[in-house]
């Protein structure tokens with residue numbers, strides 16, 4: 001059992017890091033406030049589906065680098081391919097040969113799209129897509145679902161969250177939100193802002209799924225009102241299908257953004273799109289006004305592109321997506337069975353999404369509870385499963401790992417039941433409950 005005694009180096013790390021790094025991490029989702037106190041503060045290494053913390057405790061990884069590691073940590077064929085590229089140098093005065101190789105392969109992969117720009121993170125790609133749509137339509141406003149969690153760390157998105165100190169107030173008028181479950185709310189936005197909305201950006205689907213024809217209807221609404229549709233495949237890409245929702249549903253957006261999962265954790269993201277839109281960022285259209293699309297020093301870094309090429313090759317050859325779905329379904333089946341046996345189905349919800357099973361935790365009054373959720377996380381972590389409320393299957397997860405998850409899940413259910421009986425987590429949860437990332441106050 002991993003308890004405080006086995007997390008001494010983690011405790012020291014926590015003490016130091018916040019005076020040097022605001023937030024203590026480089027994405028808020030990895031922060032101390034997202035985990036129970038009994039948890040690793042930092043990871044020292046990973047291999048396959050497992051990670052080790054500073055105190056050498058070993059965990060089954062359930063989040064895989066926030067969904068970015070799709071094959072497994074330090075996945076040998078990717079590491080070997082990256083090493084070859086490292087020996088050739090990683091950044092030059094002119095583009096590297098590998099940029100064309102990747103562009104050809106990536107464009108071939110994405111149905112209906114003709115051109116691609118690379119970036120080092122997803123926010124750069126989504127922000128560039130929005131900018132390009134503005135340039136194409138000569139409109140300024142952007143619409144996205146207010147019920148989706150994240151599209152970019154840039155102001156056009158962050159201004160609409162609770163955590164918007166330091167952002168520009170002009171985005172109150174420029175960024176508009178609708179309800180992703182009600183396309184009439186999007187229609188109303190277009191009616192209220194005639195000829196002003198440049199684009200709609202959304203994730204194509206969430207774990208809850210979408211009705212048939214939802215995406216085509218969404219595209220049709222955008223086009224009817226002269227706006228572009230941007231499909232953000234950051235999470236769905238390489239998970240729901242290969243390459244993503246775009247192929248699963250056969251619906252072609254004007255632009256699409258890609259990132260997590262496509263380079264097995266390396267920093268490689270992409271914006272793809274139709275030629276007539278993407279070409280605005282080109283330099284050969286003599287006399288046309290130039291659009292400053294993505295331009296970044298590290299965008300063509302060779303070894304990350306090689307990692308992406310190798311990942312793509314493995315996804316193509318090995319039918320990785322099928323394996324991911326098999327692992328996801330196994331996890332859903334085994335946890336549902338445990339919850340039924342323990343009479344906990346009313347208190348722990350399973351979202352049965354085979355590409356990303358999710359869980360919600362309720363208290364004795366059947367209200368969603370951060371305290372009860374954090375207690376469950378704590379119990380899983382104590383048992384060597386670094387669980388944050390969902391499971392992201394990767395190619396390295398095997399049936400034995402799902403069994404390990406299920407064993408920890410079953411034992412954690414026993415502690416959860418104790419808390420339900422006591423009507424409190426007091427005496428069971430060490431430290432405070434995990435908090436929401438997008439909160440107004442610390």
Ligand SMILES: Cc1ncc(COP(=O)(O)O)c(C=O)c1O
Pocket residue numbers: 120121122123124126150151152153203232234235259
């Ligand atoms: C749907 C979606 N879009 C965009 C992003 C931004 O990606 P990045 O963190 O690489 O900037 C994220 C990241 O969580 C995301 O989930």
